[in-house]
Amino acid sequence: MTAGVGVAAMAVLAAGYPAQAADKKWVLVAHEGFDRPLRVDGKPWRLDPQGPKSPWNVGPFDDDGEAWTKMSGPLFQRQLRTLNVFRKRVAFGTEGWLTAEVAAVDKDKDGRPDSRPGLSTASLPGGQKAARISEPSWDAGVLIRPTRPLPEHYRVEMTLRGIDFGGKRNGTFDYNGRHNGYTKEACKTRYPWTFQGALPGKTRCQYPDVTRENGFYYMTILDYATPAPHGNPGIHFRRKVIMDGYYSDDERWKDAATCNPKTRKMYRTFDGTFNGVNALFPRGDKFREAANNNISNEYYAKTSCGNASMDRRYGPGGKFEGHLTSAEIRPELMPKASYRFAIERDRTGYTLEMSGPFLHVGQATLRVHHDFVEDGRPIWHYNQKADEYDGRFDRKLVHKGPAGTYTTEHAWPKGSAYPDSFIIGDPHLNYYEGQAYVDDIRLYVPKGEK
Incomplete structure (x- = not known):
């Protein structure tokens, strides 16, 4: 469905960063400015043993998960045995409140990763320190996440000083x-x-090429405590709210749209710079059955150009289909300019916020809020506690493959609970390549909840 176009969809605030960080309702409880050297790259690699005993195991849609074997038969296991995955898990920051998750594939099984992804301290041209996420090869991943799950109510934010992940x-x-x-x-x-x-x-080499699709997760909330890079399908089942960049000129996105926050009109993404930011709410009541085999949720987008459920055509005259991107960043302005990305969880739902010099509109702050359940539309796995959800959106999902099917009997059962954990970086072991500079990761809680 396409909602009406209106300013309420996404607020375009005054120039400059938001006053949220100084707002009396927020109390800063953790901060990392990357002024001290990071010790991630020097840590040893660990071979992921795979299986349920692996520290990185995340269930049936894991790298070696039961779902892929059921859908593929023995072929998937044979293919998986052609490679190894090496990992690092390194806590850093005050009292180790943040964790770096680094992973790389060893395709020739010579006992070492094929590339050297990492997280290190870097000096910007003005002398300021930042963290450099380095991913020189697509068959690797680097994430920053909280070491422990986020509190019940929070604001988490980061500052982006530079990015080169495509576009x-x-x-x-x-x-x-x-x-x-x-x-x-x-x-x-x-x-x-x-x-x-x-x-x-x-x-x-006959598998689909990935180089037309690059991207970066600016700030996204997942539904489990220990996110790490994995094969890309699995994360599509774990996202609560999303702010990411997805830079693709693949033909299937030819009718996707991007919002111009100044005119509040949409334009074809293919007519832009391919540096857009997606601000998306995965739906807990709809899944992409045809395209992604019930493994990826449908998305709901709110922008200053209007709202869209992206399981159908949207925009004036229904001329657009696919992603509705909120705005485009301007990488060439960094690091002199920067962008701030923040997510808030309050008693009613989630707010996504982005600030910086966007294409067309200039310096602005864009904010959008979605209730946990809004107009009958739930945010996927929003409940951190079992008593926050009554089971009404539970359903069976059937995932079909060339050799068989895997069934998720209860996708969201009564009595379930899902912690919030943010990710910054690249969570995919078979997609995305580049580098980014991240700074000033901050965690706030409402005053009185410290």
């Missing part, structure tokens, strides 16, 4: 010897993780 620069995807942020070697594919499991008759 256009000066009107082209080809720059600095790369295409869409990827180096130009052959055989950069999704192998072995797809939404249907293994692909019969396909070798590693």
Whole structure:
């Protein structure tokens, strides 16, 4: 459904960063400014043993999860045995309140990762310190997350000082010897993780190419305590609210739209710079059955150009389909300029906020709120406690693959509970490549709840 266009959909506030950080209702309880050297890259790699005893196991949609085997038969396990995954889990910050999760694939099984992703301290041109997320190869991932789940009510924010994870620069995807942020070697594919499991008759290099799709998670909330990089389908089942960048000129997004916050009118994403920010609420009542085999939720977007449920056409005359992106950042302005991304959880729902010099509108703060259940539409797995949810949106989901099916008997049962944990970076082991500079991660709670 397409809601009416209105300012209430996403507030466009005055120029400059929000007053939220100084607002009397918030109390700062944790802060990382990256002034002290990070000790992540020097830590040793650990081989992920896979299976239920792995410290990184996350159930049936894990890297070696039961779901993929049921959908693929023995082919998936054979393909998975062609590689290893090495990992690091390193706590840092005051009292270790943050954790770096770093992972890389070892495709030739020579006992070491094929690339060297990492998180390190970097100096910006003005001398200011920041954290550099470095991912030189697509078959790796780097995340920053909280060491412990977030409190019941909170505001978490980070400042972005620079990004090079794809998108256009000066009107082209080809720059600095790369295409869409990827180096130009052959055989950069999704192998072995797809939404249907293994692909019969396909070798590693015959799997779908990934270089038309790059991206970065600015700030996203997942529904479990220990997020880490995994094969990309699994995370689509774990997101509560999303602020990310997805930079793709794939033909399936040819009718997607981006909002111009100044005119409050949508334009074709393909007519922009491919540097948009998605502010999305995964729906707990609808799933992408055809495209993603019931593994990915449908999304609901709110922007200053209007609201859209992206399971159908939207916008004036129903001319758009696919993502509705909230605004476009301008990477060329960083680090002199910066962007702040924040998520708040209060007693009613979630608020997504982004601030910075956006294309078309200039310096602005964009905020959008969605109740836990709004107009009968629930945010997926919003409840941190069992008594916050009565089971009304529970359902069976059937996931079909080339060799069989896997069934999620209860996708959201009564008595379930899902902690909030944020991620910043790249959670995919078979997608995304580049680097970003992150600064000033802050956690606030409402006054009186410290």
